[in-house]
Structure formats: C-alpha cells, structure tokens
Amino acid sequence: MRLAQLFRWSLIGLGAVLLLNACGQPKTDANEVPPLVFVPGLGMSALHVEVDTPGSPPTEFNFLLPSMNPPEMLPSPATSARQYATLSGLPPSQFDSVHYWLGLDISPQGSASNRPGVSLAPVSFGKDFAAECPRYMPLAQDLETQGWVLNNTLYCAPFDYRYAPGGNTFASDFKGLVDQAVRDGGGNKVVVACHSQGCLMAYHAIRTLDQGWVKSHISLLFGLAGQFSGCSDCLRWAFQDGWSWNPNDELAATIDPTWVGELALGLQTETYGQNILYRNGSSEYRAHDAQDLLNDGGAAAMAQATSIYSLSQQSWFQRGQIGSAPLAVPSRFVFGTGLATTVGYDFSTVPVDGQACPAPSCSGSFSQSDPTAIQADGDAGDSNWMNSAPSVWTTDPACDLRGLAGVTHMGIIADEDAIGLLASGARAALLGEPLCVS
Numbered sequence: 060m061r062l063a064q065l066f067r068w069s070l071i072g073l074g075a076v077l078l079l080n081a082c083g084q085p086k087t088d089a090n091e092v093p094p095l096v097f098v099p100g101l102g103m104s105a106l107h108v109e110v111d112t113p114g115s116p117p118t119e120f121n122f123l124l125p126s127m128n129p130p131e132m133l134p135s136p137a138t139s140a141r142q143y144a145t146l147s148g149l150p151p152s153q154f155d156s157v158h159y160w161l162g163l164d165i166s167p168q169g170s171a172s173n174r175p176g177v178s179l180a181p182v183s184f185g186k187d188f189a190a191e192c193p194r195y196m197p198l199a200q201d202l203e204t205q206g207w208v209l210n211n212t213l214y215c216a217p218f219d220y221r222y223a224p225g226g227n228t229f230a231s232d233f234k235g236l237v238d239q240a241v242r243d244g245g246g247n248k249v250v251v252a253c254h255s256q257g258c259l260m261a262y263h264a265i266r267t268l269d270q271g272w273v274k275s276h277i278s279l280l281f282g283l284a285g286q287f288s289g290c291s292d293c294l295r296w297a298f299q300d301g302w303s304w305n306p307n308d309e310l311a312a313t314i315d316p317t318w319v320g321e322l323a324l325g326l327q328t329e330t331y332g333q334n335i336l337y338r339n340g341s342s343e344y345r346a347h348d349a350q351d352l353l354n355d356g357g358a359a360a361m362a363q364a365t366s367i368y369s370l371s372q373q374s375w376f377q378r379g380q381i382g383s384a385p386l387a388v389p390s391r392f393v394f395g396t397g398l399a400t401t402v403g404y405d406f407s408t409v410p411v412d413g414q415a416c417p418a419p420s421c422s423g424s425f426s427q428s429d430p431t432a433i434q435a436d437g438d439a440g441d442s443n444w445m446n447s448a449p450s451v452w453t454t455d456p457a458c459d460l461r462g463l464a465g466v467t468h469m470g471i472i473a474d475e476d477a478i479g480l481l482a483s484g485a486r487a488a489l490l491g492e493p494l495c496v497s
Contacts, residue, residue: 092206093247093278093489094240096185096214096233100255101321102127102314103194104181104217110160111176120149121182122161123193125306126313132194141304158301163221163317169363171222171319180228181217185236188215195254198472205482214240220256221318223368224263233264237276248278250485254472255440256321258285265386266375273387279488281481282392284438284471287448288380289324289370291336292401294349297322297358298425310428322361325349325369329380330448336403336433339425344403356425379452386452389493391459391484393477394446395438395466402442404430440468458495 102124110118123133125140137143145151161179163171173179182190188199192215199209207213216236218229237249253261265273265280296312303311314321326336326346337344337352344352349369353362370376378384406427435442443462450456463476471477480496487494 090206091247091489092212093485094212094214094244094249095202095207095485096216096236096240096249096251097188097192097195097198098216098218098233098251098253098257098261099192099195100127100257101220103192103254104220105191105193106179106217106219107182108157108160109178110156118148118150118153120144121147122157122179124302124314125304126302126311128194129306132196134190134193139304140306154304158315161221162301162315163319165317165319165360165364167363169323169360169365169367171226171317171323171364171368179219179221181219181232184232185214185216185239186210188213191215191217195472198478201473201478202482205478212240212244216257216261218257218260220320221315223319223324224260225267225373226319226368229260230264230267233261234268234272241276247489248276250279250281250488251277252281252283252481252485253285254283255468256286258282259287262287262379262386263375265388266378270387277388278491279484279493280386280388280390281484282390282394282449283477283481284394284441284446284468285392285449286441286445288330288445289326289346289349290321290441290445291326291331291346291403293321294326294337294352295404295425295430297353297361298356316358316361319361319364319368322358323364323368325365325371327371327380327448329451330444331402332444334402334435334444338405338433340407380448383452385454389459389488390449390453391461391480391493391496392446392449392453393461393463393471393480393496394441394443395464395468395471396436396443396446396462397464398437398439398467399434400437400439400442401432402435402437402444403433405433406430438466438468438471455495458497461496 106122108120108122112118122144123140130138133143137146160174160177164174165171188209189196199213202213203209214236216233219227240249251261296314297316299312301312301315326349328346331346333345335343335345350362350365406425437443450460453459466474484494
C-alpha cells in the first residue's frame with residue numbers, strides 16, 4: 060500500500076466527517092478515533108499463575124512464554140522469561156515445577172483441565188497494555204502516533220492460550236471490556252483488531268455472543284495474519300518435549316504438548332484440501348488424517364482431545380467454514396504472501412508406535428529432531444491456505460482480504476502498510492463505512 064493511497068483514504072475520511080456534520084448528524088471530530096481492542100497471538104498474553112501449597116501461602120508469579128516473547132520485549136527490568144517470573148514471585152527453587160503447573164490434564168474422554176490446585180488468568184484485562192501484551196508495544200506505539208491513547212482508546216485483551224476457544228474466560232472478559240470501551244468512548248463502537256491465534260478467539264466471541272449486542276457494540280473486525288483453522292505444522296509439537304526457558308532451544312516445542320489451544324483444533328479439509336501435510340516413510344497424512352497422525356506419533360491423549368475440541372465439531376465454526384455465513388459485523392484481513400512456509404514435516408521411516416501413549420507429553424515415534432519440512436506459499440508462519448480461510452465466509456473477498464508480499468507472520472505487526480490499513484479502516488468504520496483493504 061503506497062503512502063499516497065493511505066493519504067487519500069485520510070482525505071476521504073475527513074470529507075465524510077464534514078459531510079455528516081453538514082447534514083445535521085452528531086458532530087465527529089476529524090481527529091477522533093474509535094476505541095480499539097487488540098487480541099494478541101499464541102503465547103503473547105502475560106498470565107498470572109497461582110499454585111496452592113498446603114500449609115503455606117500459595118505460590119504466585121507472572122509468566123510469559125519464552126519462545127514467543129523475545130528478551131528485549133519483556134517488561135523492564137527483566138532480561139529473560141525466567142527472570143520475569145522470578146521478579147513477580149516465582150522462587151528459583153520452583154523453576155522446574157512450572158512445566159508441570161502449566162500443563163493440562165487430559166481426561167480419558169479427552170477434556171482438558173488445569174492441574175489440581177493450579178489456576179491461571181491474564182495478569183489483567185484491558186487495564187495495562189504494556190503489562191498484558193508487551194510483545195505488541197511497538198504496534199501500540201505506532202497506533203499512538205495516529206491518535207490512539209494507550210489504555211484509554213487502545214486496549215489489549217489477553218487470554219489463557221492453553222485452551223481452545225470457549226474453554227477459557229475470553230468471551231465474557233471481552234464483552235465486559237467492549238462494553239466499557241463503548242461507554243468510555245462516548246458511545247462509539249469498538250474496532251476489534253487481532254493477530255494470529257487471537258483472531259480465532261475474537262472470531263469465536265463475535266460468533267457466539269448475542270448478535271444484537273455485537274452489531275450495536277462492534278463496527279469492524281480487522282485481522283493481521285489471523286488463524287482461522289487448525290495449525291498444520293503445530294501438530295509436531297505434540298511429539299516433542301515441552302517449551303524451554305531457553306527461547307532458542309530448537310529441540311523443544313514452542314508450547315506444551317498438552318495445550319489444546321492449537322494442537323487439538325484439528326485440520327479442516329475445507330482449508331487444506333487434499334494436500335499432504337505429513338509423511339512417515341511411505342505413510343501420508345492429509346488434513347482429515349490429523350487424529351491418525353497424533354495416534355501414530357504416540358500422542359494418543361491429544362488425539363482423544365481432538366475428538367472434543369476439533370473446530371469441525373463446533374457449530375459456531377461450521378456456520379462460517381461450512382455454511383459460509385458472514386459475521387454480523389464487517390471484517391477485513393491482511394496477511395503476508397510470497398514466502399516459503401512450513402505446513403508439515405516429512406519424517407524418515409520409523410515404526411509406528413502401536414502402544415497408546417499414556418499422556419500427550421510422550422515423545423512418540425515422531426520425535427526425530429530434523430525432519431524435512433513440507434512447504435507452501437505463505438508468510439513464513441502460516442500458509443496462504445490458512446490465511447485466506449475467511450474468504451469462505453466474508454462478505455466480499457475481493458474487498459475484505461489483502462496479501463502483502465514478503466511480510467512475515469510476526470513482521471506484520473510492525474509493517475507500515477498493515478498498520479496504515481488498520482488505522483484507515485478503523486477511522487472509516489467510525490463513520491459507518493469500512494474501507495476495502497484491496
């Protein structure tokens with residue numbers, strides 16, 4: 060997007076303001092911006108952990124997932140995720156316990172729950188952007204230069220990313236924050252912006268909350284590299300050891316293999332088609348083989364969880380992906396293209412583990428550390444198959460979706476064109492006329 064076009068959009072927005080005022084409508088300041096609620100991606104919400112300790116006060120500390128939060132993005136004075144946790148209350152003697160505390164128990168029926176005596180929640184919600192979502196402070200600062208005010212017209216909506224949509228408190232927390240933002244914004248509707256997994260959380264909330272409320276409180280959903288389907292390359296995490304305190308540990312999974320927020324969502328054939336996403340020797344796995352892949356790799360409990368949490372089993376998801384029903388509010392999506400993107404892996408021939416793994420944390424037979432990547436076009440994080448999934452249910456794909464050549468999955472949150480499209484679209488939505496991103 061050229062700066063000239065963004066400038067032209069600004070003039071369009073200003074002209075619309077003047078026209079509305081001339082027609083006797085309530086005045087809107089040309090510099091006014093709508094409240095903006097931002098939903099972060101996987102692992103980039105700061106969580107508060109509380110662990111019951113019989114006979115003594117509970118252990119309490121804050122946690123930021125090391126693999127998703129570079130040291131330079133951590134709240135000062137922390138220079139590592141471990142130090143961040145220590146400064147907020149984690150005793151150094153308990154470092155090794157955090158993996159267990161944050162893991163989920165998967166029942167024989169497949170449902171996920173916290174470990175006994177452990178509770179997690181965002182450190183706060185919509186109150187302190189820098190504390191809740193530090194990874195996105197550069198984005199917030201860019202939006203501040205365009206008129207938004209941190210924790211006043213610009214809010215962060217963190218969530219417990221270990222759970223699938225509907226399994227945490229996000230939807231109810233989100234509704235409360237949007238209600239507050241509309242009140243504090245003088246009645247202006249909220250623009251909801253999101254990144255990566257956060258877009259699926261926002262999508263779920265907008266689909267499942269009262270639709271009359273959604274229309275009266277939200278003017279636009281704007282996705283930045285949003286995930287609206289199961290993550291194919293994420294399935295490998297079910298076969299690896301869990302996250303590491305060392306953010307550069309290439310052998311550890313990005314997350315814990317028990318977390319259902321990515322691993323148990325399944326893979327939708329409508330998104331990935333019949334493309335081969337995994338191989339084990341001569342065995343091939345496509346989207347509809349996700350449970351077989353998990354079972355064959357030894358993650359039997361996670362395969363069982365997939366039977367409950369798979370997106371294809373959720374009516375709210377089916378309305379869009381199968382029924383092609385648009386959202387109750389306008390939606391726009393931008394994402395990177397033109398970059399080699401891993402969608403799965405080609406493992407050497409290894410024997411399939413015929414014995415059920417007692418927990419999804421087992422390494423399984425797919426623990427090979429250096430399988431060949433299976434790649435497609437995308438943003439070096441998600442494939443275009445996933446990024447373009449909203450084209451199935453959005454009102455006008457030619458208007459609502461835009462690819463940005465060479466922009467990476469994480470780079471998009473600092474990309475000038477992407478942020479310009481968000482800012483211009485939000486200002487236009489304030490006037491009731493969301494602009495195309497194409």
